[in-house]
Amino acid sequence: MNKIEVNGLTFSYEKRASSSRKNVLSGLNFTAEDGESIGLIGANGAGKSTLLKLMVGLLTDYEGELRIGGIRAEKASLADIRKKTGYVFQDSDSQLFMSTVYEDVAFAPRNYGLSEEETRERTLRALESVHMEQMKDRHIYRLSGGEKKRASIASILSMEPEVILMDEPSAALDPKNRRSLIHVLNGLSGTKIIASHDLDFIYDTCERTILIADGRLAADGPTEEILRDQTLLEDNGLELPLSFSRTLE
Amino acid sequence: MHMADALVAPAVAGTMYACSAAAAGWAVKKVQEEDDPKKVPLMGVMGAFVFAGQMINFTIPGTGSSGHLCGGMLVSAVLGPFAGFLTMIGVLLIQCLLFADGGLLALGCNIWNMAFYGCFIGAGLLWRRIMKNGPDKKKITYASVIGCILTLQLGALSVTAETLASGITELPFAVFAAAMQPIHLVIGLVEGLITAAVLCFLYEARPELIWTGDSGKSAAGAKKPKLSFRKVLLALTGAFILIGGALSLAASANPDGLEWSIQKITGSAELAASGPVHAAAGRIQSLTSLLPDYSIPDRETMLGTSLSGIFGGLAVIVLCIAVCYLFGLFRKKGRHEQNQ
Amino acid sequence: MSRINEAVHEIHHLDAMASREGRINRIHPLSKLLVTVWYITFTMSFPVYEPGGIFGMILYPAVTMRAGGISAVRSIRKLKPVLLLVCAVGIANPFFDRAVLFRAGPLPVTGGMISMATLMLKGAFAVLASYLLILTTSMESICYALRLLHVPKIMVTMVLLIYRYVIVLLKEAERISQAYSMRAPDQKGIHYRAWGTLLGQLMLRSIDRAQTVYESMLLRGFDGSFRLSKKQKMDRRSAVYLAGWLGIVVLLRYVSVFKLAGSLLE
Numbered sequence: 084m085n086k087i088e089v090n091g092l093t094f095s096y097e098k099r100a101s102s103s104r105k106n107v108l109s110g111l112n113f114t115a116e117d118g119e120s121i122g123l124i125g126a127n128g129a130g131k132s133t134l135l136k137l138m139v140g141l142l143t144d145y146e147g148e149l150r151i152g153g154i155r156a157e158k159a160s161l162a163d164i165r166k167k168t169g170y171v172f173q174d175s176d177s178q179l180f181m182s183t184v185y186e187d188v189a190f191a192p193r194n195y196g197l198s199e200e201e202t203r204e205r206t207l208r209a210l211e212s213v214h215m216e217q218m219k220d221r222h223i224y225r226l227s228g229g230e231k232k233r234a235s236i237a238s239i240l241s242m243e244p245e246v247i248l249m250d251e252p253s254a255a256l257d258p259k260n261r262r263s264l265i266h267v268l269n270g271l272s273g274t275k276i277i278a279s280h281d282l283d284f285i286y287d288t289c290e291r292t293i294l295i296a297d298g299r300l301a302a303d304g305p306t307e308e309i310l311r312d313q314t315l316l317e318d319n320g321l322e323l324p325l326s327f328s329r330t331l332e
Numbered sequence: 333m334h335m336a337d338a339l340v341a342p343a344v345a346g347t348m349y350a351c352s353a354a355a356a357g358w359a360v361k362k363v364q365e366e367d368d369p370k371k372v373p374l375m376g377v378m379g380a381f382v383f384a385g386q387m388i389n390f391t392i393p394g395t396g397s398s399g400h401l402c403g404g405m406l407v408s409a410v411l412g413p414f415a416g417f418l419t420m421i422g423v424l425l426i427q428c429l430l431f432a433d434g435g436l437l438a439l440g441c442n443i444w445n446m447a448f449y450g451c452f453i454g455a456g457l458l459w460r461r462i463m464k465n466g467p468d469k470k471k472i473t474y475a476s477v478i479g480c481i482l483t484l485q486l487g488a489l490s491v492t493a494e495t496l497a498s499g500i501t502e503l504p505f506a507v508f509a510a511a512m513q514p515i516h517l518v519i520g521l522v523e524g525l526i527t528a529a530v531l532c533f534l535y536e537a538r539p540e541l542i543w544t545g546d547s548g549k550s551a552a553g554a555k556k557p558k559l560s561f562r563k564v565l566l567a568l569t570g571a572f573i574l575i576g577g578a579l580s581l582a583a584s585a586n587p588d589g590l591e592w593s594i595q596k597i598t599g600s601a602e603l604a605a606s607g608p609v610h611a612a613a614g615r616i617q618s619l620t621s622l623l624p625d626y627s628i629p630d631r632e633t634m635l636g637t638s639l640s641g642i643f644g645g646l647a648v649i650v651l652c653i654a655v656c657y658l659f660g661l662f663r664k665k666g667r668h669e670q671n672q
Numbered sequence: 673m674s675r676i677n678e679a680v681h682e683i684h685h686l687d688a689m690a691s692r693e694g695r696i697n698r699i700h701p702l703s704k705l706l707v708t709v710w711y712i713t714f715t716m717s718f719p720v721y722e723p724g725g726i727f728g729m730i731l732y733p734a735v736t737m738r739a740g741g742i743s744a745v746r747s748i749r750k751l752k753p754v755l756l757l758v759c760a761v762g763i764a765n766p767f768f769d770r771a772v773l774f775r776a777g778p779l780p781v782t783g784g785m786i787s788m789a790t791l792m793l794k795g796a797f798a799v800l801a802s803y804l805l806i807l808t809t810s811m812e813s814i815c816y817a818l819r820l821l822h823v824p825k826i827m828v829t830m831v832l833l834i835y836r837y838v839i840v841l842l843k844e845a846e847r848i849s850q851a852y853s854m855r856a857p858d859q860k861g862i863h864y865r866a867w868g869t870l871l872g873q874l875m876l877r878s879i880d881r882a883q884t885v886y887e888s889m890l891l892r893g894f895d896g897s898f899r900l901s902k903k904q905k906m907d908r909r910s911a912v913y914l915a916g917w918l919g920i921v922v923l924l925r926y927v928s929v930f931k932l933a934g935s936l937l938e
Contacts, residue, residue: 141887170891176840177884180373182812182832194893222687224839242892337798338758338791342717360824369894370886372826376833377882378875383838384845385871387676389861401871410879422831426838429806429814430683432750432799437712499720500791501761502768502784529868530875537876 087115091147108298122285122292123278126320131278169239175231185219209240229260282324337435341498349440362414404450413456420447445487454479460545473528480524488516690810696740700910701813720787733800758795
């Protein structure tokens with residue numbers, strides 16, 4: 084079964100139809116199977132973040148069809164959709180609003196009415212999968228950028244989501260933290276969509292890539308194929324990833 | 333303007349806690365009625381913003397010194413008076429715990445002096461009235477400056493009254509007030525200008541963020557709480573009578589404090605009714621004759637302690653009404669200008 | 673070090689101290705909060721002209737410092753601003769109240785001198801007590817205690833959020849003012865032309881951040897209030913601690929320790 088189904092998805096921040104209305108997304112089509120890892124690339128303003136926000140129900144009022152785990156995303160189904168999807172924000176400081184790592188990771192299970200025992204179990208499991216079980220009592224503000232990012236991921240893993248969406252996960256990480264994040268992401272099960280400008284990162288974490296430009300689907304295929312296509316990337320405001328440009332030389 | 337624990341007697345602190353708690357209870361109820369879950373994170377982050385903003389030094393033009401932000405007016409101009417008041421309580425509590433700015437016991441006083449006036453009088457009454465027909469830069473500047481000056485004057489006056497009622501200092505009311513009020517006139521002016529600058533910027537960048545009372549934010553169907561002038565006046569009257577009475581009782585329980593309490597609190601009546609200009613004049617007067625001023629003839633035989641306290645409280649209310657009235661005149665003038 | 677940096681360091685220090693595993697740290701936060709407020713209230717209730725009794729009040733901070741392994745020097749440094757403030761208010765007393773109470777050798781001791789000294793002691797003790805509370809109790813635990821005292825949930829939630837974002841925004845404010853001062857090296861503060869934009873930018877960013885925080889909460893099942901954890905039970909130790917100190921404080925307030933010691937010696 085398809086985990087994500089996007090069919091003719093069109094969205095605009097302006098509500099009224101007028102000639103000047105600019106669609107951020109127009110007529111997007113793609114599907115994602117269970118367990119797939121998909122890279123979402125495109126220049127600034129291409130519509131990546133908007134797409135992610137639609138998929139998690141932070142934006143509604145779209146045209147077309149958007150289904151997560153078979154449920155159509157609409158106001159009435161928001162709660163169900165959000166239980167199935169986890170969204171990792173670009174800014175970890177905004178995502179992690181509780182004071183300690185444990186409290187933050189436990190926030191979702193607790194809010195979904197799990198018992199303290201279950202909450203604890205899930206929290207520890209989530210922390211383990213991002214290798215942070217040692218830091219559970221740390222204050223968020225004492226974490227490094229890489230640790231914050233991993234804690235953010237743990238904070239949504241504790242909901243045991245079927246779909247994980249990430250917005251620029253590798254931004255502002257040093258090489259070592261970036262590598263450990265790749266390691267963590269590759270160890271996660273579930274469907275993942277990773278939006279990033281870091282094409283090398285996409286290459287290391289996703290087997291499939293979707294390229295959007297001006298709200299339209301420009302390409303959809305195996306990551307390696309798309310990232311090696313210099314003309315395709317440059318036509319859409321991107322550049323060849325470093326690792327490929329070096330091999331080409 | 334943070335009062336330390338040592339400057340308030342437990343009875344005074346308790347009274348002020350009761351007043352602040354009542355105001356906070358009202359604010360909690362109002363914010364809950366609004367039922368806007370977005371408010372909670374906004375309050376939290378804005379509280380942290382005030383905290384950080386207070387640490388930035390602003391150069392005062394023409395002098396070598398610098399001014400700071402206090403924040404009650406500023407926060408309320410975005411969050412509204414109720415959420416703004418709760419936010420300021422949070423800020424004061426954390427300041428008191430982390431940095432020993434003010435004390436746990438004096439927290440009730442500090443909330444009243446620094447948050448209540450700014451949020452309810454400054455934003456709830458003044459700001460809302462001025463912004464009734466929609467904000468513009470001139471109105472924002474005007475409301476911020478007048479609001480900050482007025483609320484800091486009220487705050488400073490309360491600090492003086494609370495300290496004296498606690499029997500802490502031997503300073504006569506006139507001297508103390510003459511030292512406090514003019515300083516806070518300047519502080520209020522600077523704070524008002526900073527607040528105005530920030531709010532004008534905000535108005536230009538994102539005008540929808542400015543709180544304007546009922547007519548403002550057309551958030552879908554949300555019931556906007558009304559802060560009626562009458563209710564606030566009533567609450568204030570009640571609070572002042574309560575405070576005045578309790579303070580005087582506290583003072584009379586302390587035989588050493590008795591002497592000054594009567595003179596000073598009745599002295600407060602004279603002074604409060606005449607405002608900062610007279611305070612400045614009083615200061616000059618008291619500087620020239622510090623000691624004679626202290627040994628004012630025996631008023632204590634003329635008035636009961638408790639009565640004098642209430643009298644002092646009433647005087648402050650008169651001041652409030654007078655200011656609001658004056659301000660009403662200004663407003664008409666402002667509208668007149670607009671019509672032209 | 674700039675003021676903002678100092679503040680950030682102080683918060684880090686307090687947090688590190690509060691999260692230690694100490695004897696005092698393990699006491700239930702409600703016990704510690706109540707004892708602190710009780711202690712401050714009774715200490716402040718001493719009459720100004722009775723400096724003898726108030727000395728006894730040193731027992732609580734002294735014992736807590738000893739048991740909690742807290743540096744006295746660092747704590748005393750914390751007293752400076754409050755002592756200055758109290759001094760400024762109390763300085764008039766020796767001038768106005770010149771009735772000589774007794775003579776210490778050739779030096780006449782006046783009522784004003786006594787009352788000012790008492791005031792300074794009160795100020796010092798009060799600050800010490802609340803400083804010791806935050807050194808041994810984390811902000812989350814204090815919030816939990818406030819919740820137990822029926823402080824409305826919305827307020828406790830908000831206080832926790834302020835505490836969480838204080839450091840984030842302090843650092844942001846520091847960056848902004850550094851960026852400013854690097855381009856205006858001769859200015860001590862922020863020029864008035866930049867008041868609005870500088871602080872306004874910070875405010876706008878804060879409001880945007882609040883929106884993201886809200887979204888992050890929403891996506892994790894937030895429905896208006898936090899479900900706070902740490903259902904710490906009031907154990908026997910904490911109950912004894914509470915009852916013990918409440919009693920001792922009252923005793924110290926009404927029984928003059930020094931007089932008693934003096935009469936026993938006689």
